[in-house]
Amino acid sequence: MSVAEAIDFRPDTPEFLRDPFPLYRRLREEDPVHWSPRLKAWVLTRYDDCKAVLLDKEISSDRLRPYFATLPGAEAARIGEIIRSVESAGTAARPPYVSDLSALKILPPIIPTTMMNVAVNYAEHDVEMARIREGSPGQAKPTAGGALPGTKSAPGIWERSENDPRWNPYMFLKAPAAIIAHGEAIRLPPGRTQVEWECELGLVIGRTASHVPTASATDYIFGYTLQNDVSDRGGRGDTRYGSDWLVIKNHDTFAPLGPFITPKEFVPNVQKLPIRFSLNGKVLQEGTTAQMIHTVVEQMNYATNILTLRTGDIIATGTLPGAGSARTPPVFLKPGDRSECTYEGVGTLINPVVGPQGAGAQ
Numbered sequence: 001m002s003v004a005e006a007i008d009f010r011p012d013t014p015e016f017l018r019d020p021f022p023l024y025r026r027l028r029e030e031d032p033v034h035w036s037p038r039l040k041a042w043v044l045t046r047y048d049d050c051k052a053v054l055l056d057k058e059i060s061s062d063r064l065r066p067y068f069a070t071l072p073g074a075e076a077a078r079i080g081e082i083i084r085s086v087e088s089a090g091t092a093a094r095p096p097y098v099s100d101l102s103a104l105k106i107l108p109p110i111i112p113t114t115m116m117n118v119a120v121n122y123a124e125h126d127v128e129m130a131r132i133r134e135g136s137p138g139q140a141k142p143t144a145g146g147a148l149p150g151t152k153s154a155p156g157i158w159e160r161s162e163n164d165p166r167w168n169p170y171m172f173l174k175a176p177a178a179i180i181a182h183g184e185a186i187r188l189p190p191g192r193t194q195v196e197w198e199c200e201l202g203l204v205i206g207r208t209a210s211h212v213p214t215a216s217a218t219d220y221i222f223g224y225t226l227q228n229d230v231s232d233r234g235g236r237g238d239t240r241y242g243s244d245w246l247v248i249k250n251h252d253t254f255a256p257l258g259p260f261i262t263p264k265e266f267v268p269n270v271q272k273l274p275i276r277f278s279l280n281g282k283v284l285q286e287g288t289t290a291q292m293i294h295t296v297v298e299q300m301n302y303a304t305n306i307l308t309l310r311t312g313d314i315i316a317t318g319t320l321p322g323a324g325s326a327r328t329p330p331v332f333l334k335p336g337d338r339s340e341c342t343y344e345g346v347g348t349l350i351n352p353v354v355g356p357q358g359a360g361a362q
Helices: 014-018 021-030 061-068 073-089 123-128 214-220 245-249 296-304
Strands: 003-007 042-047 050-056 098-100 115-118 171-173 179-181 199-205 221-228 255-263 274-279 282-288 314-316 338-343 347-354
Touching: 171 245, 171 296, 199 274, 199 296, 199 338, 214 221, 214 296, 221 314, 221 338, 221 347, 255 347, 296 314
Parallel strands: 115 314, 179 255
Antiparallel strands: 003 050, 003 098, 042 050, 042 255, 115 171, 199 221, 199 314, 221 255, 274 282, 274 338, 338 347
């Protein structure tokens, strides 16, 4: 995705400032068939505490105009003004609501009420993480995503189909308070020296979702973003209750999110997205979403059978093999590092790494 310009897409209506989702929904309802072919790159984010639409530099405004012609009042006038200004500006001075993306401080595109993460959703990641789970109940050996002996359905939550060889999905909560934006620093906690990355695709919920069947799951997905599920593998000092997901996953700054929300119409096949994670320019994770154990729609079904998800909530879908703690020797984040998480067609999430606050490492 090659996004160059940020267009301030705000009519002077408080309702739109609070929630840009209704406009997207209205456009979908008016022209659901031709939405995707006409708009090749249109993504949503926030900057300087404002909402914005980011347009790919190669997009033709002729593709945009039909969608805005029937919008009411202030929305249509504002969007029409934007289109005309961008068309006529050329190399001349642009209006104040058009900016170079590089000149803006991008904020997290959404702050969810609930953020659920899928644990070990790639077979090879299970194999590489086996030694970290060693000693945990029921996890003595890796299964590459295969069902453990005695696995059965969880009534009301996950119904296993006959001859399904996979284990049941596993999710945990990640605190929205840990969210930081694209470009913001992952801050290593004091005394924690075994912190690593997990480059993940995030599903952004578009409307209230409860007990959603897989067949209609995509109807409830607004679009996709990226999350770096930063993880602390240093342990809690004892073995009470097995894994401690609060310690592992929820330190401050451990949820980089963004930089965009890409509407689902611009992602033709979410189960065939190339993935790449690099640290200081070296590629450490590479693969595709086709390697998932449980698909996006299965994750939606499982999550919403447990908890009602609302507009803007997020499900992070797991990570490829290539974790730092599983390497020989292990590779952990350190001050001065630069992490880059890419899902082709969705975006690239970049974050530097700094030391503990007050430690002098910037």
